[in-house]
Amino acid sequence: MKAKWWGGLVAVLTAAAAVFTLAQPAQAAAGFTVSGTRILDANGNAFVMRGVNHAHTWYQDRTPQALADIKALGANTVRVVLGSGQRWGPDSAANVSAVISQCKANRLICVLEVHDTTGYGEQAGAATLAQAVDYWISIKSALDGQENFVILNIGNEPYGNGSTATNWTADTKSAITRLRAAGFQHQIMVDAPNWGQDWQFIMRDNAASVFAADPQRNTVFSIHMYGVFDTAAEINDYLGRFQTANLPIVVGEFGFDHSDGNPDEDTIFATAQQRGIGYLGWSWSGNGGGVEYLDMVTGFNAAQLTTWGQRIFNGANGIKATSREATVFGGTTSPSPSRSNSVSPSPSVSVSPSPSTPTGACTATYAVTNSWPGGFQGTVTVKAGAAAINGWTVSWTWPDGQRFTNSWNATVTSSGDAVTARNAGYNGRLAAGAEASFGFTASRGTTNTAPAPVTCAAS
Structure with missing residues (x-):
């Protein structure tokens, strides 16, 4: 289950960090690329993520139906939880290949993340970023050739709030360097430390040097917005600094409430839309550990949207109003996605495309x-x-x-x-x-x- 512990965090965001800048060279036209603050798809068109997180590694039998339902509600992206074997899984190359195929069948861009790294240094048994890279290398066969459809999120919330969080910069650079040396051509996404909320500004203040460590200059930064981001000023300041520095950022997780504070979700939605920043809400269904209220649907039933589900899909600046499908899917007919084990597929329906x-x-x-x-x-x-x-x-x-x-x-x-x-x-x-x-x-x-x-x- 998804649970977060903030260790008595009292976050006071300040406006004291210096603006960092970095020139970005032109990118090769293969897979997703970065152009300034923008993410471009394989056709060179701007792509803004509008999607949700799905806890695949814990609910694998639910994945085929969940992806179809997420797409039906208008999303263009899904962030998929994988296990690398330290705490969950490991999800095999065949398993991951099936998930990618299901994402493609539903015309969803697939952000794959290793969840075992969550809260390293505070969470017992959590994986290191180096172990996450070992996992990615072990399943590389499932990822090769999927650069147009898959973004690699190295590890979820890779440090807690302890002293080890200061290792984020060096360890993230090392992880990126190893992935590139292993031949990964995918766009890479990196999560912030401090359980993803970066209240110490470690990611913010070192993002330029991390970006420079990627020889392909194709790294995207991901901030998770929960109780630390409970005012409009904090949200706008944090996201604005990345854009001023000409660096790409997405809101990789956020909610409408949390045990560590009440996020200002209306500003997150509005600012993301105004600035062309992607967002991925947490999460489709199956939450535990006291954050069950973050389920978007009850019991994986798309017909039972929760308060949070109604807000993110149907509310102002929400998914239905702002999502645009990636142009890599434009003008094609997707194959039929697999069905969930919990729902028997209907007999084949012979329906030819209408003339x-x-x-x-x-x-x-x-x-x-x-x-x-x-x-x-x-x-x-x-x-x-x-x-x-x-x-x-x-x-x-x-x-x-x-x-x-x-x-x-x-x-x-x-x-x-x-x-x-x-x-x-x-x-x-x-x-x-x-x-x-x-x-x-x-x-x-x-x-x-x-x-x-x-x-x-x-x-």
């Missing part, structure tokens, strides 16, 4: 990408014709009484069986021949005939 019907200067193709008893997931791909378009509207009529339960990357309205989907603000303008896609989940009966025709009108 597209040109209307104006675009076409639309409808496909079912996943199916289960009483529901299914679909993707609609819009393609511009011989000329660029400024927007698109897709329409169809359900033939078997299907009904939407959620959608992402489009504004969808319906009246009875009639459906209209319009582009979001960010994916309407398409160059000639370019594609955009939107996804949805819907309920169904015993039959699930694809609608035809599916029409596209350009504007």
Whole structure:
């Protein structure tokens, strides 16, 4: 279970640290890269993480359904908890390969993290960063070739609040150097010490030198925001310093409440959106150790969003309103993800992609990408014709009484069986021949005939 102990921490954040700067060279166009404060996907497009954490190593049978549900609620990223064998696991190369495949099937960017390092120096049995690197090297076969879809988070919250936290800088540099020497080309993410909250400003004040230690200059910093970050001033000051220093940062964990204090989640959401900073909330479901209130859904049931779940998915500056799918998934149809052991898959549904019907200067193709008893997931791909378009509207009529339960990357309205989907603000303008896609989940009966025709009108 996820639990944090802050050792009586009384955090007073100050504005006393000097601004650090570092020039960043151009990056090779393979996998995720860093450009100043921005994260770029493999196509060179800016990517802002909007997602959640999932405790895979403790709830492996829940992972396939959890990833499908997380995607259905609009996320573009999932941070996956792995065990390296010191406290949990180890999760084998085959296990990790399956997780990556499930992330890709659901069009989710996969941030993989070793959780055994949590609170090293204060937490009995916690792994060192060096041991985390040993684990990554041991499963390298599962990670090679996945640079477009996977980010390596070396170790979760790698130090507690004791004197060993000062070792974070040297040990993090060593870990990055070893990973690169072993041939890892992935973007690397590093967590802050002090149980991830960096109240001693060790990560903040040494981030530039850690970034410089990466020969690929492709390291992203991750801050975890709980009780230390309970005012707008603290949040804006911390995140702002990284951006002033031209360094990339994400909020790798945060919540709406915590036993060590009450985070200012509204400012975290608003500041992240304003500054183009990614965030990954903790966590989907299965919390213990007194932080059960951080479950986003009850009992892994996506139909039972908690207060925190409603806030992060449906609230102001939340996932549904701000998430954009990584362009490495654009214009493709994902294979069907595996189902959870707790839910029997429905018999195979023979649904061929609906033929597209040109209307104006675009076409639309409808496909079912996943199916289960009483529901299914679909993707609609819009393609511009011989000329660029400024927007698109897709329409169809359900033939078997299907009904939407959620959608992402489009504004969808319906009246009875009639459906209209319009582009979001960010994916309407398409160059000639370019594609955009939107996804949805819907309920169904015993039959699930694809609608035809599916029409596209350009504007």
